[in-house]
Amino acid sequence: MNYRTLGRTGLTVSEIGLGSEYFAKQTVEAGVALVNAATGAGVNYFDLFNPEPHVRDVFGIAMQGRRGEFIMQAHLCSAWIDGQYKRTRDMDQVKAAFTDLMTRLKTDYIDVGMVHYVDEQKDFDQVFGGPVIEFAKEQKAAGHIRHIGMSTHNPRVAIQAVKSGLIDVIMFSINPAYDILPPNEDINVMFDKASYETVLANIDPERQELYSLCESQGVAITVMKPYGGGSLLSAEASPFGAAMSVAQCLHYCLTRPGVATVLAGAVNKEELMEAVAYCDASDAEKDYAKLLSSCPAHPFTDKCMYCGHCAPCTAGIDIASVNKFADLCQAQRMVPETVREHYNVLSVKASACVKCGQCETRCPFGVKIVEHMQKAVDIFGE
Ligand code: SF4
Numbered sequence: 001m002n003y004r005t006l007g008r009t010g011l012t013v014s015e016i017g018l019g020s021e022y023f024a025k026q027t028v029e030a031g032v033a034l035v036n037a038a039t040g041a042g043v044n045y046f047d048l049f050n051p052e053p054h055v056r057d058v059f060g061i062a063m064q065g066r067r068g069e070f071i072m073q074a075h076l077c078s079a080w081i082d083g084q085y086k087r088t089r090d091m092d093q094v095k096a097a098f099t100d101l102m103t104r105l106k107t108d109y110i111d112v113g114m115v116h117y118v119d120e121q122k123d124f125d126q127v128f129g130g131p132v133i134e135f136a137k138e139q140k141a142a143g144h145i146r147h148i149g150m151s152t153h154n155p156r157v158a159i160q161a162v163k164s165g166l167i168d169v170i171m172f173s174i175n176p177a178y179d180i181l182p183p184n185e186d187i188n189v190m191f192d193k194a195s196y197e198t199v200l201a202n203i204d205p206e207r208q209e210l211y212s213l214c215e216s217q218g219v220a221i222t223v224m225k226p227y228g229g230g231s232l233l234s235a236e237a238s239p240f241g242a243a244m245s246v247a248q249c250l251h252y253c254l255t256r257p258g259v260a261t262v263l264a265g266a267v268n269k270e271e272l273m274e275a276v277a278y279c280d281a282s283d284a285e286k287d288y289a290k291l292l293s294s295c296p297a298h299p300f301t302d303k304c305m306y307c308g309h310c311a312p313c314t315a316g317i318d319i320a321s322v323n324k325f326a327d328l329c330q331a332q333r334m335v336p337e338t339v340r341e342h343y344n345v346l347s348v349k350a351s352a353c354v355k356c357g358q359c360e361t362r363c364p365f366g367v368k369i370v371e372h373m374q375k376a377v378d379i380f381g382e
């Protein structure tokens with residue numbers, strides 16, 4: 001297992017985390033066995049959004065006697081009312097669900113208290129201007145929540161949450177298919193097949209801005225839906241008209257700026273191990289560049305995907321890193337100090353480019369690298 005820092009929280013998390021999407025349909029025993037298999041494989045980051053009481057019990061049992069081995073991202077505002085899931089902003093329900101969460105987890109703290117599912121602007125305004133965020137802040141002050149997070153599918157809302165300075169972690173849906181879609185408040189409209197008929201190729205600028213903002217501000221992204229609900233794994237269902245592998249999907253997410261961990265959903269131990277195997281996969285197995293640059297529909301072009309295929313540079317420039325740092329600045333229309341520091345650490349700067357053009361012949365996305373190097377010089381001054 002590989003580990004990364006969860007942004008400014010400073011926590012060390014496994015690159016592959018476990019989402020609890022499929023736990024609701026499992027018995028407590030099967031759930032505990034799956035969690036144990038995950039920790040045995042080095043997974044230490046878990047998302048718990050489920051309101052179903054028995055799923056909370058699964059984690060309470062699995063964590064007993066070894067709370068420190070788990071970094072729990074558990075959701076606020078996800079309640080179990082009259083035997084049904086309900087996303088709620090009713091404070092009586094929010095508080096009761098939180099008490100139930102802590103009781104069933106048998107713990108006195110959760111690492112990331114994730115405000116659940118904020119996609120609409122109106123909802124965001126109410127959550128961040130009302131009692132929900134105040135409750136989260138109170139719980140943080142009391143030590144019951146170590147860090148506040150928010151889950152969303154809407155980059156426009158996510159950007160506002162990051163800019164609020166109140167959250168340290170954002171749970172966001174990332175995969176190459178969602179990345180080409182413009183923001184929408186309605187998840188059903190956004191992820192509908194018809195939405196792909198009108199969009200252009202390449203990453204939506206607001207999503208790019210979100211990733212850049214998160215990286216420069218130290219707000220960690222934890223990824224949900226890395227396989228697009230499974231559609232990306234099938235040529236028939238994928239909007240690209242070509243199937244990606246699990247390793248390619250995970251690698252795509254983990255090469256986006258700001259991403260700390262990907263929450264892989266797993267029905268059973270086999271699916272979990274397929275995701276964990278990413279850490280031992282070869283570069284060729286993880287490589288998504290060829291597929292995305294040549295897929296039958298929506299090919300990505302002239303946009304650096306940080307894949308590294310252009311290496312080696314004649315002058316020794318780390319082209320993918322230079323492009324990434326320049327993109328971070330362009331997305332935010334400024335040069336954040338943290339990004340400048342990262343650029344300064346590069347041993348060879350973009351100004352060393354001798355315009356030989358060798359790299360451009362190797363780039364599968366047709367990026368005009370010589371122009372990009374000049375742009376980086378304009379941004380960073382060297
Ligand atoms: S310039 Fe092209 S080959 Fe190089 S990292 Fe970017 S997308 Fe990959």
Ligand code: SF4
Nearest residue numbers: 313353354356357359
């Ligand atoms: S064109 Fe510039 S960036 Fe590309 S290989 Fe040559 S020196 Fe390196």
